[in-house]
Amino acid sequence: MTNTHPNFGVIGSGSWATAIVKMLCENVPDVNWYIRKQEVIDYIEKEHHNPNYLSAVEFDPKQIKLSSNINKVIQESDILIFVVPSAFLKKELDKITTDLSDKLIFSAIKGIVPESQLLVGEHFNKEYNIPFEKIGVITGPCHAEEVALERLSYLTIACADEGHANTLAQYLSSEYIKCNVSEDIIGTEYAAVLKNIYAIAAGIAHGLGYGDNFQSVLMSNAIREMKRFIKKCYAMKRNINDSAYLGDLLVTGYSVFSRNRYFGNMIGKGYTVKSAQMEMSMVAEGYYATNSAYEISKTFGNKKAKTPIINAVYKVLYEKKDPKKVFEKLADKLN
Secondary structure, X not given: OOOOOOOEEEEXXXXXXXXXXXXXXXXXXXXXXXXXXXXXXXXXXXXXXXOOOOOOOOOOOOOEEEEOXXXXXXXXXXXXXXXXXXXXXXXXXXXXXXXXOOXXXXXXXXXXXXXXXXXXXXXXXXXXOOOHHHEEEEEOOOOHHHHHOOOOEEEEEEEOOHHHHHHXXXXXXXXXXXXXXXXXXXXXXXXXXXXXXXXXXXXXXXXXXXXXXXXXXXXXXXXXXXXXXXXHHOOOOOOOOOHHHHHHHHHHHHOOOOHHHHHHHHHHXXXXXXXXXXXXXXXXXXXXXXXXXXXXXXXXXXXXXXXXXXXHHHXXXXXXXXXXHHHHHHHHHXX
């Protein structure tokens, strides 16, 4: 690296990508930013903010190097942060002709790659032969909207190489961003995926008219279900009550900024999946995650983890079962 700091490349243009660029701009003189649509780039260059997400965040044009060429951004970056919805990740990765072997790769994607049924980190490891020591995950509890408002927020940076995690933490930290590091790259990534499913469940319950009492029981059961699921996928010593797991679940399940809760709320109120998706301007990762988690849970065999909440959300979203009847049955399974 020729500079005193690594060169960062952010892949994606949504609210979380915009928030991450903002965080990086607090600490480095410039950030490479891949945005697929040239018209969005043109707008940001002229108006200095993202026209579609976190429009209150103003960028110094001297700090952001925008490009619609993903390979150009990769070539000019040492550390890549992928922030593309999991459902569209492979389409973007298929554009890459540049060697990734000398890059550090961090995923801020809270989803499973549908084509491979792998976590994003696992996908890079298996499909691109990137060692896990050079792959990391950025998780919450943290909403992009509160980053934009510079409200005190917390991130968890997970990587098998603690040094790499600490490096990224250094460049994301600020007066309003505090970072913790973890070696549990698989567990934290699964937690980031599962909490979106549970947030949809919380939204459905709210849309159906369930109150705070039920919501508290739902979230209590959700964290225990998350623990069982993650343990089946990747057993290691972890405290499921840490912020990366329980904290991220709570903020996603309860926050007014949670797109997954909002999506579930519409489903509970009677929207179809398609109509709810059309109503939203952002992707609800939990929709895609529900199918992936449900399929993964079936591979556990005789030692299958009990996942009644995931199963209930799957029945509503993919089997088009009546949410009211499904949640009446789910309520009898919670304790």
